[in-house]
Amino acid sequence: MNSENSVGELVSQPYKYGFVTDIETEKIEKGLNEEVVRLISSKKKEPDFLLQFRLKAFNQWKKMKEPIWANLGYPEIDYQDIIYYAAPKKIEKKESLEEVDPKLLETFDKLGIPLSEQKRLSNVAVDAVFDSVSIATTYKEKLAEYGVIFCSIGEAVNDYPELIERYIGSVVPSNDNFFAALNSAVFSDGSFVYIPKGIDCPMELSSYFRINSGDTGQFERTLIIAEEGASVSYLEGCTAPMFDTNTLHAAVVELVALDHASIKYSTVQNWYSGNEHGIGGIYNFVTKRGHCRGKKSKISWSQVETGSAITWKYPSCILQGEDSIGEFYSVALTNNQQKADTGTKMVHVGPRTRSTIVSKGISAGHSSNSYRGLVQIGSKALGARNYSQCDSMLIGDQAEAKTYPYIRSQQPQSNIEHEASTCRISEDQLFYLQSRGIGFEEAVSMMVSGFCRDVFNQLPMEFAAEADKLLALKLEGSVG
Amino acid sequence: MIRQDAKVILDIVDLHARVEDQTILNGVNLKVRAGEIHAVMGRNGSGKSTLSKIIAGHPAYDVTSGTIYFQGENLLAMEPEERARVGIFLGFQYPIEIPGVSNLEFLRVSTNARRTQLGLEELDTFEFEDLVNERIKLVQMDPIFLNRSVNEGFSGGEKKRNEILQMALLEPIVAILDETDSGLDIDALRIVSSGVNQLAKPNTATILITHYQRLLNEITPDYVHVMNAGRIIRTGGKKLALELEKSGYEWLDAEPGNQGGLNHG
Numbered sequence: 001m002n003s004e005n006s007v008g009e010l011v012s013q014p015y016k017y018g019f020v021t022d023i024e025t026e027k028i029e030k031g032l033n034e035e036v037v038r039l040i041s042s043k044k045k046e047p048d049f050l051l052q053f054r055l056k057a058f059n060q061w062k063k064m065k066e067p068i069w070a071n072l073g074y075p076e077i078d079y080q081d082i083i084y085y086a087a088p089k090k091i092e093k094k095e096s097l098e099e100v101d102p103k104l105l106e107t108f109d110k111l112g113i114p115l116s117e118q119k120r121l122s123n124v125a126v127d128a129v130f131d132s133v134s135i136a137t138t139y140k141e142k143l144a145e146y147g148v149i150f151c152s153i154g155e156a157v158n159d160y161p162e163l164i165e166r167y168i169g170s171v172v173p174s175n176d177n178f179f180a181a182l183n184s185a186v187f188s189d190g191s192f193v194y195i196p197k198g199i200d201c202p203m204e205l206s207s208y209f210r211i212n213s214g215d216t217g218q219f220e221r222t223l224i225i226a227e228e229g230a231s232v233s234y235l236e237g238c239t240a241p242m243f244d245t246n247t248l249h250a251a252v253v254e255l256v257a258l259d260h261a262s263i264k265y266s267t268v269q270n271w272y273s274g275n276e277h278g279i280g281g282i283y284n285f286v287t288k289r290g291h292c293r294g295k296k297s298k299i300s301w302s303q304v305e306t307g308s309a310i311t312w313k314y315p316s317c318i319l320q321g322e323d324s325i326g327e328f329y330s331v332a333l334t335n336n337q338q339k340a341d342t343g344t345k346m347v348h349v350g351p352r353t354r355s356t357i358v359s360k361g362i363s364a365g366h367s368s369n370s371y372r373g374l375v376q377i378g379s380k381a382l383g384a385r386n387y388s389q390c391d392s393m394l395i396g397d398q399a400e401a402k403t404y405p406y407i408r409s410q411q412p413q414s415n416i417e418h419e420a421s422t423c424r425i426s427e428d429q430l431f432y433l434q435s436r437g438i439g440f441e442e443a444v445s446m447m448v449s450g451f452c453r454d455v456f457n458q459l460p461m462e463f464a465a466e467a468d469k470l471l472a473l474k475l476e477g478s479v480g
Numbered sequence: 481m482i483r484q485d486a487k488v489i490l491d492i493v494d495l496h497a498r499v500e501d502q503t504i505l506n507g508v509n510l511k512v513r514a515g516e517i518h519a520v521m522g523r524n525g526s527g528k529s530t531l532s533k534i535i536a537g538h539p540a541y542d543v544t545s546g547t548i549y550f551q552g553e554n555l556l557a558m559e560p561e562e563r564a565r566v567g568i569f570l571g572f573q574y575p576i577e578i579p580g581v582s583n584l585e586f587l588r589v590s591t592n593a594r595r596t597q598l599g600l601e602e603l604d605t606f607e608f609e610d611l612v613n614e615r616i617k618l619v620q621m622d623p624i625f626l627n628r629s630v631n632e633g634f635s636g637g638e639k640k641r642n643e644i645l646q647m648a649l650l651e652p653i654v655a656i657l658d659e660t661d662s663g664l665d666i667d668a669l670r671i672v673s674s675g676v677n678q679l680a681k682p683n684t685a686t687i688l689i690t691h692y693q694r695l696l697n698e699i700t701p702d703y704v705h706v707m708n709a710g711r712i713i714r715t716g717g718k719k720l721a722l723e724l725e726k727s728g729y730e731w732l733d734a735e736p737g738n739q740g741g742l743n744h745g
C-alpha cells in the first residue's frame with residue numbers, strides 16, 4: 001500500500017480520444033509567409049477587408065516576440081515547421097448532413113458528439129470543427145426562427161460580412177499579443193454566434209474542435225455577440241489524436257455583451273496532453289476575452305482544463321458598462337509532465353462593476369500548475385467590487401502549484417477580496433474514506449470533485465456530470 | 481457477554497509492527513469471540529492506537545511478523561476498504577475532516593459498499609435518507625450535519641457522534657473504538673455509549689481503546705487488557721480497570737512478566 005505510487009497511477013489513464021481519422025486532406029505546404037496568408041484567405045474566398053486584417057496582423061506578428069513570462073518552459077517552437085491550413089478534401093459547402101463524408105460523422109459519433117438528425121443531442125446545437133474547417137452545424141433552422149445565427153465563422157464572413165467587419169478584432173486587437181497576432185493572420189475556422197435583441201437563446205450552443213492532422217496548427221476563432229437584452233450559453237469541447245510530436249493550437253475568442261445582455265461561455269478542454277514522459281501533446285495558447293460593453297451586462301467564463309501539454313490561457317472580462325458583471329470559474333488539472341499557466345483578467349472600467357474569480361488548480365504527477373490573475377480597478381470604477389478565491393490541491397509530492405495574483409486599483413472606493421489556499425490530499429483523509437469501504441480511486445475522485453464543486457455548479461447541467469467523470473478518468477492511476 | 485463456545489471472530493497472533501524505524505508492536509496476542517466486549521487500556525505510547533489502526537489497515541505501519549485472522553481469513557492481505565466491507569470498523573480518535581465531500585453522500589457510498597459485500601441491494605438517495613434518519617436518532621445528532629462536508633466544522637462531540645452513526649449504518653462485525661470517550665462531556669458520553677450498547681449483537685464484538693475507567697462505567701467490558709511497550713501484559717475482568725483507575729500504571733513497571741518490552745531493549 002504505497003499511497004504515493006497509487007496516486008501516480010490513478011492520473012495516468014490512457015487517453016481515449018487518441019485515434020486518427022484516415023481521411024484525404026488538402027494542406028498548404030509547411031511554413032508561414034505573406035503568400036500563405038493570402039492563400040488561406042483566397043481558399044476561403046474572403047472579402048478584402050478580412051485579407052487586409054490578416055496581412056496587418058501578420059506584419060505585426062513578425063515584429064513581436066513570443067512571451068516568456070509564463071511559468072511554462074517548453075522547447076522553442078519552429079513556426080516555419082507547421083502547416084497552417086488543412087481541410088478534409090470532400091468538404092466544400094454542404095447543404096445537408098447527407099453530403100458530409102460519413103467518415104467525419106463517424107469520427108464525431110466516436111467522440112460522443114453525434115451530428116446526424118436521428119442521433120443528435122436533443123437540447124444542444126453543435127458546430128463541429130475538424131482541423132481547419134467546420135463540417136456541420138446542427139439545428140441551424142430552428143435557431144433561425146429566433147433570429148439566432150449559429151454557424152462557422154467562415155460562413156459568417158460570407159453571409160454576414162458587416163457583422164464580422166464591425167466586431168472582429170474589436171475585443172482582442174490583432175496586435176494584442178504574439179499568439180493573438182498569429183491567429184489573426186492565419187485563423188482557419190471557428191464558430192460565430194449572434195443573438196438578436198431581447199432573445200434568450202432557446203438552446204445551448206456548442207462547438208466541438210477536433211484536431212486530426214499531426215503537423216497542422218489549429219487556429220480557430222470564435223466570435224459571440226449578444227445584443228441588448230439577449231442571453232446565450234455556449235460550450236466548447238476539444239480533443240486531438242495522440243501524436244508524439246507537439247501540435248500548436250492558438251485560438252482567439254471574442255465575446256461582446258451589450259446592455260443587459262448575458263453570455264455564459266463554458267469550456268471542457270481535453271486536448272491530448274502527451275504521454276507520462278511528456279512526449280507529444282498540444283501546445284495550447286489561447287486568448288479569450290469578453291467585453292461587457294453595455295450596462296448591466298454579464299459575461300461568465302467557466303472552464304475545465306484537463307488536457308494539453310502546455311496551457312497558456314487567461315479568459316478575461318473588460319467591464320465597461322456600468323453595473324456589469326464578470327465571472328471566472330476554473331478547474332485546471334495537470335498530471336504527468338503537463339504545465340498550465342492559466343487564470344483571468346478582470347478589468348473594471350465602469351462604476352459599480354463586479355467580478356468573481358474562483359480558481360481550483362489540481363496538480364498531480366510531475367506537473368506544474370500556476371494561477372495567474374489580474375484584478376484592475378480603473379479610476380472611474382467607483383464602487384467596483386471583486387472577490388477572488390484561488391485554491392490549489394496537490395496530489396503526490398512531485399507536483400507544483402503556484403499562484404500569481406496581481407491587484408491594481410486606482411479607485412479608493414472599491415472593494416477587493418482575495419482568498420487563497422493550498423491543500424494536499426492527505427494519507428489520513430484517504431485512509432479515513434477507505435476505512436469506510438470506499439475504494440482508493442473513488443476516494444480520490446470524491447475529494448477532487450468536492451474540491452471542484454463550486455466550479456462544477458456553474459457548468460451547464462449536461463456537462464457538469466461529464467466534467468466530473470473526466471476528472472476522475474484523468475486521475476485514474478495517479479494516487480497511491 | 482462471554483461464551484466460551486462462541487466463535488473466534490478476530491484472532492491476533494504474535495503481531496509485530498513498526499512505523500519507519502520505530503518498533504511499536506512487539507508481539508500482541510488477542511482472541512475476540514462473538515458477543516464479547518474488550519477494553520484495551522494503557523499509557524500514551526503503549527501501542528493501543530497503533531493496534532487499532534493496523535487492524536483497519538493504515539498504510540503508515542509495517543507489520544513485520546505475526547498475523548490477524550478475521551473470521552478465519554488473513555486480514556492483513558486485504559486493503560483497508562476490503563476490511564471495512566467485510567465488517568471491520570474503526571471509530572477514529574480524531575475523525576478526519578474532508579472538505580467539499582458531503583457527509584450524506586459519504587455515508588451513502590460507504591453504506592452501499594458494505595451492502596454490496598453482503599449481497600444486498602444498493603440504496604438510492606431516498607431509501608438511504610430513510611435509513612439515515614432512523615439511525616441518526618441513536619446518536620441524537622442534528623440532521624443538519626448530514627448536509628455539511630464530512631466532519632468539517634463539527635465539534636469534538638459531533639465528530640464522535642458521526643463516527644457512531646457510521647457504525648450504526650455499516651453494522652460491522654468487529655467495531656474498534658479508539659478513544660471514543662476523549663473530548664466528550666458526560667451527556668455526550670452517555671449518548672455515544674448507549675448507541676454502542678444498542679449496536680452490540682450476539683454475533684458482533686467491540687474493542688474499546690481507552691485511557692479512562694469512565695467509559696467502562698457506561699459500556700461494561702468482558703475483558704480488560706493492559707498494553708505496555710507494544711504488548712498486552714495483563715488481562716483481567718472489569719475489576720482490572722478499577723484497579724488501574726485507583727493506582728495508575730506505575731505498578732505495572734514492577735510486575736514480573738513485563739520484561740522484554742521496548743523500554744528494556
